Amino acid sequence: MTTPFSIATVNVNGIRAAVKHRSEENLGMLPWLESMAPDIVLMQEVRATDALARKALQPALDAGWHLAHTESEAKGRAGVGILSRQEPTAVRIGFGSDEFDAAGRYIEADFDVEGETVTAASLYLPTGAALATDPAATAEKDREKYDEKIRFLEAFGLYLDKLLGAGGQAVVAGDWNIAPDERDIKNWKGNRKNAGFLPHEREWVAGLLEAGWVDLARAHHGDVDGPYAWWSWRGKAFDNDAGWRIDYHLATPALAARAEKTWVDRADAYNLRWSDHAPVTAQFR
Template sequence: MSSGTTNLRIASINTNGIRAAFRKGMGAWLDARDVDILAIQEVRASTEDIEGLLGPEWNILHDAATAKGRAGVALASRAAASIHRVAIGEEEFDSAGRWLEADYEVNGQIVTVVSAYVHSGEDGTPKQVEKYRFLDGMAARLPEIAAHSPLAVVVGDLNVGHRTLDIRNWKGNVKRAGFLPKERAYFDRFFGEAGATVEGVDGSTGPGLGWVDIGRQQAGEVDGPYTWWSWRGQAFDNDTGWRIDYQMATPGLAARVTGYSVDRAAAHDERWSDHTPVVVDYAI
């Protein structure tokens, strides 16, 4: 790497409750990973809890869910953010605990990082209506973020497997939340050519937004690599997983990727969340 270039390591993890994750070994993983910015979803704890677990060397931004003990997103960084924002979607839409943006100055450039936690949803219920409202909010917000900063990335548990490569048992899930054609069509547009008319997998059309799926860019046309496995049965041992944790970047930032990793645990009993961290290095 040339002089004047900083390696920025951004990691994202749905902790399924950060206190439980630390009891099971998250701290050892974090100590070994040399992360600069850590995006957390499903915090399920107070800001004081996060500060106590991570320690004073981290700067913490936390947006808790309206309902105590639910959801919650955070950004922890070695250097403090210059500004942060939390609003997404319609003014009356409660997105608390699900969307946290922050600007970081890196080598004189602004890098915008978003920790996002999309609703899991349930087809045919109000939960799915809320999920679509959130995805609508993302569709409106992503162009604004890209206009604000050419170096931007949205990371987190987005709770949608975009393509058949992203779910091991995709045929059994085409009518389930997380792999519904209407959900996947949003991602067709997120990752579609900027400004082009994109036809979604559900037959809908809309403008492509031009963001880049770093996981697919780096892994290529292969199954996975998966980022979530059910605790039940042999899902982890058989790698029957879903790739629902993303780092999706503007083209300007995507061009600066120097490393990509899904930190899958070595064994089932070494897991500290049902998700696994997604870690990406960017040359800034």
């Protein structure tokens, strides 16, 4: 891979739905892939077996793209993948967790960039849930989701510490399911007690940044609202840009120093969306 190069991340919300032609105007993910021409695409919520994912992406694979993918042991859920123009030199699934490595939530690959190794990882962090003010009123399924996210954050945080400590050029991007601060949700006041904006979740991300990880979009866009990359399908969230910034790139300092710009490929209209998430791309020199 030569420089400059770009790494995009997108929660595809089901790869088979993402590539489907919905109308003459909305042709799905594949035309986006061809027109935007990123070098690497980090995908989340693929929600398909490896065979079905490859079938859905066959036109891209026929055109020379390479796919590394891991499905979830829970059928029809999660799943992450890496599409790349260049074949990776190595692929690793999971982060050494007995509980989460088979859940289709993390995959990373190494790429040769003019003799240097760049590691790109796709992350789909659990959504989690909020607890009721009265613990006894919390539904069992919500308690399970809350606890699952806590365990994931603890285990994955340790892995990120090791990855950062290695001192290499790495980026972890994807659907983090945590908005880091008030600038990252249009209606932050109304979401203070909701999963994705809970105090302990934001503190966890803040800890990563304090340790040395660089939030590329925030570094390049500065102190502005957003830019958002997820909007609910419901109501007028997209039209009113009432979104969340939960899709982002965290890079090691060595790679962040090479970042030139980041942007969100927001669809021009609601009916032109092929996912409820928009791709977020970072370009490196």
